[in-house]
Amino acid sequence: MSLFRLDTSILGTRSTTGTLADLVEQEWRAAAPDTPVARRHLGADPLPSTAWATAVATAFVPPDRHTPEQREAVALAATLTDELVAADAMIFAAPLYNFGVSQHLKTWVDVVFTDPRMAPGADRILAGKPAVLVTARGGAYGPGMPRDGWDHAIGWMRRIFSDVWGLDLSVVERELTLVGIDPALAPLAEKAERIRSAAEDQARAAGRRLALREGAFPV
Numbered sequence: 757m758s759l760f761r762l763d764t765s766i767l768g769t770r771s772t773t774g775t776l777a778d779l780v781e782q783e784w785r786a787a788a789p790d791t792p793v794a795r796r797h798l799g800a801d802p803l804p805s806t807a808w809a810t811a812v813a814t815a816f817v818p819p820d821r822h823t824p825e826q827r828e829a830v831a832l833a834a835t836l837t838d839e840l841v842a843a844d845a846m847i848f849a850a851p852l853y854n855f856g857v858s859q860h861l862k863t864w865v866d867v868v869f870t871d872p873r874m875a876p877g878a879d880r881i882l883a884g885k886p887a888v889l890v891t892a893r894g895g896a897y898g899p900g901m902p903r904d905g906w907d908h909a910i911g912w913m914r915r916i917f918s919d920v921w922g923l924d925l926s927v928v929e930r931e932l933t934l935v936g937i938d939p940a941l942a943p944l945a946e947k948a949e950r951i952r953s954a955a956e957d958q959a960r961a962a963g964r965r966l967a968l969r970e971g972a973f974p975v
């Protein structure tokens with residue numbers, strides 16, 4: 757049994773999604789202390805921005821004529837896919853940036869799609885695996901808010917992880933994380949604190965469900 761954790765924040769140790777993912781992982785570890793956890797941190801160690809286009813280009817060139825860069829891009833796609841295939845459960849930590857998905861996460865998904873095992877139309881080799889997605893945003897874009905619907909990341913992430921890859925996905929969301937930083941949000945301080953506390957509870961619960969789902973808890 758093994759866990760794969762993907763982080764994507766560019767904010768280092770201040771990462772909100774990193775903190776939420778830590779809570780999920782702690783519950784997993786409490787239940788299954790000896791299981792391996794494979795990690796990839798795209799914020800700290802981004803994929804090359806050219807990898808995706810290079811990997812796509814290999815489709816039009818016979819393998820024996822691939823350039824060294826193309827061979828490297830194909831190998832990278834295989835490595836990323838191997839990490840997903842090897843995992844019994846997954847945690848994805850992915851914040852909202854500029855009203856959309858982080859470029860690092862988008863590149864990672866794009867490169868994964870170039871591996872033949874993950875290509876559109878291939879058998880869904882990850883289907884049914886349990887996964888937790890934790891996300892965070894500085895503002896609030898829910899119903900009734902002036903910018904209702906401006907989070908264009910969460911829908912795409914659900915589409916990929918749940919609908920396309922077929923993962924058994926739980927989602928933990930925290931918003932208003934810029935309260936305390938953006939003075940314009942100061943009146944929302946109490947609400948933000950309630951949201952923080954609820955999101956942390958949800959992260960712990962999602963971690964316990966992840967472990968239970970994988971039979972990590974002794975019965």
Ligand SMILES: Cc1cc2nc3c(=O)[nH]c(=O)nc-3n(C[C@H](O)[C@H](O)[C@H](O)COP(=O)(O)O)c2cc1C
Binds near residue numbers: 765851853856933934
């Ligand atoms: C470059 C950048 C762009 C951001 N863009 C948005 C945005 O469009 N909307 C929003 O609500 N929050 C935005 N935020 C705030 C983040 O979503 C928020 O700080 C979140 O908690 C970040 O998660 P992390 O700490 O795990 O990186 C942005 C933050 C950064 C650093």
